[in-house]
Amino acid sequence: MPRKKMGEILIENKVISEQDLNKALLRQKGTKQPIGQILEDMDVILEEDIAQALSTQFGFTYVKKFAQYKFPLDVLNKVDADFALSHMIFPLKIDNKTLYLAMSNPLDMALQNDLSFKLGMRISPCVATSAEIKAAIKKHYLKEIKEQAGEQAVNILLVDNQDIVLNAAEAALKKEGYLVYKAKNGAEGLSIASQLLPDLVITEIAMPRMDGVQLYKSMRANQDLGRIPVIALAARTGAEDEARLLDMGFDDFIAKPINPIRLLARTRKALRLVTK
Template sequence: MSKRKRFGEILVEAGALDQETLEKALIQQKTTGKRLGQVLEESGIIAERDIAVVVARQFGFKTVSNISKHPFPDETLAVVTSETALKKLIFPLKVEEKTLSLAMVNPLDIPTLDDISFRTGLRIMPYVTTPSEIIDAVNRHYLKSDLPAAKEWWTVLVVDDQELVRSAVAAALKKEGYVVLQATNGADGLKAAMQHSPHLIISDTVMPRMDGLEMFRALQSQIATRAIPVIALSSRAAAEEEARLLEMGYFDFVAKPINPVRLVARAKRALRAIYGHSDPRGGGQ
């Protein structure tokens, strides 16, 4: 049996990048501890679709695309919840002859595969796709949010002292059509929240002048801002930190380094949970 080729080797053979670029990415991978695919995607070297194709080729899986455009019966969607689909980045495609065809970003997520198989009694057939494909499909088929114009309703305030993080988050949100405000510290973030009443705030917890925790407490103390959901960003990825922030009243927690696709999904979830699908412009805050 031939030796399985490495992820980077397949990328080079596929013409997605050259050997010199791969070697530089491998060095960055060692220093950051990130997955090679994540390093390449964040650097803009290859797109998420390229990664999906390479993963599928590397491990012998098929790919799937344009998921959101196809109809799915309720009994198929019921195999997993919308929350699980977003958290695990999976989407049920078809149940046939005791086999579940499952779209996945990571087809080697054995614990998730085993859990679904044990719970349903179905054999799982993974198909590789991208995070964007999963999120679009969940939004349309589970959450019934296929309303492109609705994106223009929302204003999101991004507060982070790191320009690269702030810019990446803002770019991902703007790509979805949201109006994005930015602030570099908690003091400016609090001022912007008071002036503009954003529908959602995404904020780092550690910043100069006024940190994210102080800003959050100040927001909670004001009648005009206490109802605004806040998603915390933190480089402290421990479960204890997440639990602490959620107990404080944060709507959600996202660990750094930030995956823009996943963060946008969390933002959509927060807006939907707080405001539903109604245009908030007529309801006031």
Template sequence: MARKKMGEILLESEVISQSDLDQALLRQKGNKKPLGKILEDMEVILEEDIAKALSTQFGFPYVKRFSRHRFPQQVLDKIDAETALAHLVFPLKIDKKTLYLAMSNPLDMSLQSDLSFKLAMRISPCVATPDEIKTAIKKHYLTEVPSDKDDDTLNILLVDNQDIVLNAAEAAMRKEGYTIYKAKNGAEGLKIATQLHPHLIITDVVMPRMDGIEMFKALQANGEIENIPVIALSAKTAAEDEANLLGMGFFDFIAKPINPIRLLARVKRALKIHERK
């Protein structure tokens, strides 16, 4: 028997109308967005509706309210915080050689295959909403970021694996009254950004573990922090390199080595424009 399409499932459950579906299908032409995301953008369905529809469509278990539970450390250790944040997944339990994994996108077969090979375990996907997974990650993976700022202070996250760059940029911006947080790679930066929700992120493009581009893509996939402006730093200063970064969606580009005057001008511009939105 043919598997029902998501639109059919949402129609049958009376979550959407035929008019909503027709409009969404029209918008879907010419872009690669999933139907569920388009309907969510149209504000006619919720994350939970999408999760339930995926569960019905593909037969995955639907899980919710698991963030409040306790999980053995041996289960949490199967997935590192970087992977959990970048892919919005959370380990639920281990049964013999099977890891049950809450996923916002249970159709990500590439991730499942990579994890299965790395862990030498079978991956059994369960559907969960992105918000539920993010809540669980914050509670069980992330250490609170110390904050010395008051409500009126603008805070900026600097991400670079070179101390000389971090310290020079920090010194220039602290003189302007900004509160500065620092990370040595994209993985650390992503963790801090998820908790801190900074007003601006400045990141190097080339770094070990997780580079600036990978971090930026993970930020863009997280609805809570996708609108934070991100300035790219790079030693590659050719026009095409700058154009590529701006084309990806970076707010601005600053060439290395950093000029403090140029840095402050770009920072003030980014914060001013972001404040208007």
């Protein structure tokens, strides 16, 4: 028996009309976007509707409200928090060398194969909404990992589109005992910051998708992120540009290439300002 298409399932469940589906199919032509994503962009369905349809279409277990349960550290430690946030996954349980994984995209076979090879375990995907996964990470995952490092551990989010900069800064900060998370552009950084609520953000100014200034303004406009200190990073920047960034409200400025001693000094300074 052929597998039903998502559009058919959504119509059967009375989530959308045939008219909605036809409009979405027209928009889909010439693109590689999934029909569910197009319907969500049209504001005619919710992410939960997509998750339920995927569960029906492919036989995935649909999981929700799992943030309320307790998860042992040996399960959480199978996937680090940064990776979980970046890929919207959450480890649920281990049973007979199988890791049951909540995923916002359970059809991502490349990710499952990569984890299976890395962990030496079978991956059993379950479908969940991004909101449910974020809630679980926020309540359990980051909390448990932070407790392992000590109650005084400090979370720092690095945002830069250059791996060499991210890795160098991460090495210097981790050596001092900070917990470091990384993002490769402002949009990814904003998403991680919203869940992590870091103690400090250090961001490059010139980046694709969302630059450092846009990230800073988005954080300041957000009630939860508005008080987090933000240090600007930039290469080939003159005194006038530095002054402009500081006048804009950035808590400090570090010129590239990054000097580890200067990075740590500015980091400590920014964190002291928050704790006063």
